Amino acid sequence: MKMKYVNLSLFIGTIVGIADTFYLVNEHYSGSVSCSGAQEKILGVPVDCGYVTQSQYSEFIGFPLAFLGLLYYITLFLILYFEKSINRKIQNQNQLYLRDAFDLFLIVNITGFIFSMYLVYLQLIILNAICLYCMLSVLTTTLML
8 A cells, every 4th residue: 555655656756757847848949938037046046947948058969958857757657657567577587686667766766866966066056046947856856766
């Protein structure tokens, strides 16, 4: 019973992440992020999503980081959705490093968390501006650990 609630909360987290990063991808290409302008500050750091999502750090090999985030959340969602199939495949192959789909979910999620921490560093230290939508993604990834 407890595992059902864990899976449900992880599904909800991935759906929130997909919606958030889909919005950020759309805003990256349209260039009109709603919280631009740096009029507000959080802990002394200006809130300017437009500056963050249009900065030189907002793309990796020509892809918006938000698109990579979208792929990350879709991957997590698919791992949860196909959990039983993944578990059967892992059991059939006698994997030493993976016991079940949750191990795979954890590996992908930890990788996303580490990358998210790097992006937080870029926002706070390098850009000196934060994007609330980006921070929602960080929070979502952190809560799914």
